[in-house]
Amino acid sequence: MTKQYTQKLVSYLSVASAVALTVALQAPQAKAASITFTGAGTNTYSGSNNPLGASVTFDDAVNAGKLTIKLENKGPGALAPSDVLTTVFWDYDGSPISFNLDSAVGNIINNGSVTNNFNLLSPSPAQWKLPNVTLPSGGVTQKYGLSSTGLGLFNSAGGTGSPAYGIISGYGSGANNAITTNPYVKDFATFVLSGLPSNFDVTKISNIRFQYGTNLTEPSFGGTNGGGGGTKVPEPATMFGLGLVASGMAMARRRRNFANN
Structure with missing residues (x-):
């Protein structure tokens, strides 16, 4: 040569x-596959002034073509039903989406005993549900949500007016009877939603609201973007x-x- x-x-x-x-x-570059929101507040509803904390992660990479949601109660042990994280609301900046709830799983704590990987969609009726009315409605400004209680929006969920199967981090010292004798999800629940459009972008999720208890007048607060979403991956x-x-x-x-x- x-x-x-x-x-x-x-x-x-x-x-x-x-x-x-x-x-x-x-x-073209794709957005990061997950985004996390966190929030905190104080429960003045029950008079306990118990600190509250929550986080939610939306991920569209764990299950291809689906949205995986991890909802976690990050506060101290629950003292009263108004310390129970029962609902998360969110918005999506895009065309309306008709989500389907494919699965909902969590570890259950009941009278101190823990059952791992409990199917929250069984027995019937399912313990967590998507709204059965069109949001926003009834004092809720967001378009989407998941809940373990009724709130007048999820009427067939685990029981209208009941906090059972909501999420707690454990039992607080001096927890009342409603906490220690009912089943709750321990720490976090994981949900898988289908029905995503082909151009779904997880970074367009915003306007998070964490709701506690069984009434919209009970504690709630917003969530701020705590990570993900901003990174681009080739x-x-x-x-x-x-x-x-x-x-x-x-x-x-x-x-x-x-x-x-």
């Missing part, structure tokens, strides 16, 4: 690498393009070194 031919080959590879790099940079085509760039540059270096020897 002549030195002149090698130099031409190096030139061609450099041009090819430049084209591949341009394609890679112009390729699409597979972009990664392939970047791989071509790396391969072309490496080969060009090898050819150049050979030509100089």
